Amino acid sequence: MISFELSDEQKEIRDWVHSFAEKEIRxxxxxxxxxxxxxxxxxxxxxxxxxxxxxxxxxxYGDGTGIMPALVAEELTWGCAGIALAIQGTG
Known part of the structure; x- marks a missing residue:
C-alpha cells in the first residue's frame, strides 16, 4: 500500500519554510x-x-517524491504569492 504521509524530513522542511513565511514574509x-x-x-x-x-x-527537487517543490511553494505562497514568486523565480 502506498503511504501519502509526509516523511519526517518533509515535515521539517515544510515547517521551516512556513516559519520563514510567517516571520519574514507576512x-x-x-x-x-x-x-x-x-x-x-x-x-x-x-x-x-x-x-x-x-x-x-x-x-x-531531489527528494524523489516530487512533493517538496509543491510543499515549499505552498508555504511561501501562504506568506505572499508575489514574494514567493520573487524567491522561487530567481533562485
Whole structure:
C-alpha cells in the first residue's frame, strides 16, 4: 500500500519554510504589494537562511517524491504569492 504521509524530513522542511513565511514574509507583504517594489531584503534573507539557491533546489527537487517543490511553494505562497514568486523565480 502506498503511504501519502509526509516523511519526517518533509515535515521539517515544510515547517521551516512556513516559519520563514510567517516571520519574514507576512509582516511586510502588504508593503511590497502597495509599493510594487521587488522584495530584495526578503530574497536576501531567504538566501541567508538557505531557502534560496542551487543547494536548496537540489534538496527539494531531489527528494524523489516530487512533493517538496509543491510543499515549499505552498508555504511561501501562504506568506505572499508575489514574494514567493520573487524567491522561487530567481533562485
Amino acid at each position: 509582516p511586510v507583504a502588504h508593503e511590497y504589494d502597495e509599493s510594487e517594489e521587488f522584495p530584495w531584503p526578503i530574497v536576501k534573507k531567504a538566501a541567508e537562511v538557505g531557502l534560496y539557491g542551487t543547494e536548496f533546489l537540489q534538496q527539494t
